[in-house]
Amino acid sequence: MSYESLVIEERSTNKKKQKPETKEIPFGRKFTDHMFTMDYDEVKGWHDPKIVPYQPINLDPAAMIFHYGQTVFEGLKAYRTDDERVLLFRPDRNLARLNKSSERLSIPALDEDKVMDYLLELVRLERDWVPSFEGTSLYIRPFIISTEPNLAVAPSKSYTFMVILSPVGPYFSGGIHPVQINVEDQFTRAVKGGTGMAKTAGNYSSGYQAQAKASETGNADVLWLDGVEKKYIEEVGSMNIFFKIDGEVVTPALNGSILKGITRTSILEVLNDWNVPVTERKISIDELAEAYDAGKLEEAFGTGTAAVISPVGELNWKGKKMEINNREIGPLSQELYDTITGIQRGRREDTYGWTVEV
Amino acid sequence: MSYESLVIEERSTNKKKQKPETKEIPFGRKFTDHMFTMDYDEVKGWHDPKIVPYQPINLDPAAMIFHYGQTVFEGLKAYRTDDERVLLFRPDRNLARLNKSSERLSIPALDEDKVMDYLLELVRLERDWVPSFEGTSLYIRPFIISTEPNLAVAPSKSYTFMVILSPVGPYFSGGIHPVQINVEDQFTRAVKGGTGMAKTAGNYSSGYQAQAKASETGNADVLWLDGVEKKYIEEVGSMNIFFKIDGEVVTPALNGSILKGITRTSILEVLNDWNVPVTERKISIDELAEAYDAGKLEEAFGTGTAAVISPVGELNWKGKKMEINNREIGPLSQELYDTITGIQRGRREDTYGWTVEV
Ligand SMILES: Cc1ncc(COP(=O)(O)O)c(C=O)c1O
Ligand SMILES: Cc1ncc(COP(=O)(O)O)c(C=O)c1O
Numbered sequence: 238m239s240y241e242s243l244v245i246e247e248r249s250t251n252k253k254k255q256k257p258e259t260k261e262i263p264f265g266r267k268f269t270d271h272m273f274t275m276d277y278d279e280v281k282g283w284h285d286p287k288i289v290p291y292q293p294i295n296l297d298p299a300a301m302i303f304h305y306g307q308t309v310f311e312g313l314k315a316y317r318t319d320d321e322r323v324l325l326f327r328p329d330r331n332l333a334r335l336n337k338s339s340e341r342l343s344i345p346a347l348d349e350d351k352v353m354d355y356l357l358e359l360v361r362l363e364r365d366w367v368p369s370f371e372g373t374s375l376y377i378r379p380f381i382i383s384t385e386p387n388l389a390v391a392p393s394k395s396y397t398f399m400v401i402l403s404p405v406g407p408y409f410s411g412g413i414h415p416v417q418i419n420v421e422d423q424f425t426r427a428v429k430g431g432t433g434m435a436k437t438a439g440n441y442s443s444g445y446q447a448q449a450k451a452s453e454t455g456n457a458d459v460l461w462l463d464g465v466e467k468k469y470i471e472e473v474g475s476m477n478i479f480f481k482i483d484g485e486v487v488t489p490a491l492n493g494s495i496l497k498g499i500t501r502t503s504i505l506e507v508l509n510d511w512n513v514p515v516t517e518r519k520i521s522i523d524e525l526a527e528a529y530d531a532g533k534l535e536e537a538f539g540t541g542t543a544a545v546i547s548p549v550g551e552l553n554w555k556g557k558k559m560e561i562n563n564r565e566i567g568p569l570s571q572e573l574y575d576t577i578t579g580i581q582r583g584r585r586e587d588t589y590g591w592t593v594e595v
Numbered sequence: 596m597s598y599e600s601l602v603i604e605e606r607s608t609n610k611k612k613q614k615p616e617t618k619e620i621p622f623g624r625k626f627t628d629h630m631f632t633m634d635y636d637e638v639k640g641w642h643d644p645k646i647v648p649y650q651p652i653n654l655d656p657a658a659m660i661f662h663y664g665q666t667v668f669e670g671l672k673a674y675r676t677d678d679e680r681v682l683l684f685r686p687d688r689n690l691a692r693l694n695k696s697s698e699r700l701s702i703p704a705l706d707e708d709k710v711m712d713y714l715l716e717l718v719r720l721e722r723d724w725v726p727s728f729e730g731t732s733l734y735i736r737p738f739i740i741s742t743e744p745n746l747a748v749a750p751s752k753s754y755t756f757m758v759i760l761s762p763v764g765p766y767f768s769g770g771i772h773p774v775q776i777n778v779e780d781q782f783t784r785a786v787k788g789g790t791g792m793a794k795t796a797g798n799y800s801s802g803y804q805a806q807a808k809a810s811e812t813g814n815a816d817v818l819w820l821d822g823v824e825k826k827y828i829e830e831v832g833s834m835n836i837f838f839k840i841d842g843e844v845v846t847p848a849l850n851g852s853i854l855k856g857i858t859r860t861s862i863l864e865v866l867n868d869w870n871v872p873v874t875e876r877k878i879s880i881d882e883l884a885e886a887y888d889a890g891k892l893e894e895a896f897g898t899g900t901a902a903v904i905s906p907v908g909e910l911n912w913k914g915k916k917m918e919i920n921n922r923e924i925g926p927l928s929q930e931l932y933d934t935i936t937g938i939q940r941g942r943r944e945d946t947y948g949w950t951v952e953v
Binding site: 263264265266268272291292293294295296297298299300302303304305306307308310341342343376378380382383386387388389390391392399401403423424425426428429430431432437438439440441442443444445446448449464465467474475 | 699734744757
């Protein structure tokens with residue numbers, strides 16, 4: 238792997254974009270002044286790391302990304318603290334997961350340490366773009382696309398790795414609030430032996446039909462069941478899922494078709510720290526419905542970078558409506574939310590060493 | 596749906612590319628002088644159909660195609676006949692399938708009749724690019740990409756439909772010859788409720804790991820089993836599969852995870868016409884192995900636009916090696932190949948009305 242030293246092409250001051258000045262920033266539509274790019278070819282490996290003005294990508298129409306979907310991505314955030322520091326939350330985990338996703342998609346690995354430096358450099362340059370309102374952050378989207386112009390169904394011989402940055406508002410305006418979720422019984426997101434454990438493009442658009450179906454009946458998102466038996470709970474659209482049943486916390490075990498969320502991992506660590514009983518295991522939708530009927534389903538919440546904790550107020554499964562905790566935020570959900578966001582925003586002591594200052 | 600009339604921007608004569616002059620043309624690397632493009636937005640629908648010089652696509656780095664894989668494609672060929680006509684093979688089927696794929700991916704439908712006109716117009720303009728050597732053709736790649744710059748996980752509000760053309764050599768130089776194929780027992784291509792029946796990018800790169808595994812042991816391709824039980828035969832990388840067992844032809848029934856190949860459909864029609872017993876049904880790898888052991892597996896062949904018929908000489912399944920018809924082309928495979936390619940090249944009467952003259 239050959240990496241040259243990072244080149245920074247600065248945008249001239251007078252061309253700078255307007256930064257959003259409210260907290261109502263729609264997710265992922267506004268981008269900062271610069272982006273990071275680095276290319277790969279078989280001779281040079283990953284090379285030519287550059288920070289350049291945010292600009293269009295120019296690709297041959299035969300570039301493999303357009304035809305065979307060989308691509309991976311990540312999503313993390315930079316948070317502004319009250320004392321004007323900028324923190325990232327476990328960014329090493331995102332780069333490690335990016336490489337794991339790449340392995341599944343036959344994309345050459347990145348040097349995680351070097352890429353971490355480039356990432357920090359980019360955020361440093363754009364640090365004025367990190368918003369400060371409660372719940373806002375600078376969303377960081379690293380991604381790799383296959384660029385070889387070739388219609389043969391085979392791994393690309395060239396790639397571009399890019400990082401773009403987008404200031405984003407709070408996932409729920411006015412703090413967290415419980416959402417209504419549909420348990421999908423027809424469409425499948427992922428299956429053993431497939432790409433479910435990788436963060437790759439095709440996993441997401443394949444869920445649009447199920448999303449549309451869910452939202453027709455007022456649901457905000459989809460809860461996916463396993464692709465084999467349509468029985469075991471996997472995860473929500475872009476979140477892992479946790480349940481508190483009769484005093485115990487349960488989350489589906491990683492089985493090859495679930496994405497290993499960094500928020501999920503962090504919450505498991507926090508719960509262990511708090512001596513809250515928590516297990517990663519198979520959990521069927523029937524078991525959940527029984528627990529509900531027995532009055533034992535105390536809380537349910539999704540976890541992910543976007544919302545950190547998203548309490549589930551209602552689960553709909555084949556006509557069965559399960560209202561959880563009277564559609565209110567449960568005490569465990571709230572405490573986890575406060576703890577993780579507290580660490581992210583530098584308001585609680587980071588005893589885990591999870592934050593990285595830019 | 597609003598379509599304006601087609602605009603053709605011709606490339607100036609002196610910039611024309613060199614056409615390949617041998618039949619050894621590698622697949623999908625060389626493209627013609629022009630391409631077709633048409634855009635979609637929510638206000639105008641599909642609009643602005645244009646034939647323009649072949650040129651790079653310019654996209655925002657946040658364009659949804661790079662992140663969530665909302666894209667579909669097709670593949671068909673234009674053949675030159677001995678009397679210098681140019682024929683397409685069942686192109687209406689490709690456009691119908693494109694729309695079916697789009698439906699699964701929440702992409703707005705195209706007007707098939709209008710798009711057929713545009714497609715014919717493009718091939719007409721580039722007809723000198725249709726090579727004449729035996730086994731060569733002009734490969735046609737229609738595809739739709741999602742272009743809205745937005746990181747929200749939701750269907751794009753804008754799309755571009757494009758058609759690019761690539762002169763291609765024979766799939767097997769020197770006529771058809773039997774290939775060795777590995778039966779994949781770990782990785783999964785598709786599952787019920789997923790996107791297997793759609794021609795969408797993510798279905799292809801997800802197979803690269805299995806392809807690499809297969810080729811390490813000398814196999815040319817992968818035979819996929821169903822994602823649920825890892826038991827029932829589905830299809831090969833980019834081909835459907837047929838077996839002749841004890842005088843009867845069998846092909847896996849369309850079950851929602853198999854692509855409905857146009858070659859497959861055509862072969863079913865031809866076999867029916869010939870009164871060769873043929874059934875579409877579930878067939879397990881165990882049943883196939885038993886038939887093989889009993890000496891009843893007479894022929895096996897893949898079917899697809901690329902090779903038309905690709906005889907299978909050897910199937911490898913968990914250490915079991917099945918050599919089929921002494922690794923020779925079976926008489927049925929050969930006759931089907933001659934019939935379909937004969938119709939495609941205008942050498943046999945097209946009693947089915949399958950060809951469309953450009
Ligand atoms: C499919 C899927 N599951 C779960 C998650 C949650 O992962 P994380 O906590 O790392 O954001 C995400 C988002 O990244 C996702 O896309
Ligand atoms: C997955 C898959 N199966 C089967 C086929 C064969 O389809 P057709 O005969 O229409 O080329 C293809 C190629 O188009 C394919 O990509």
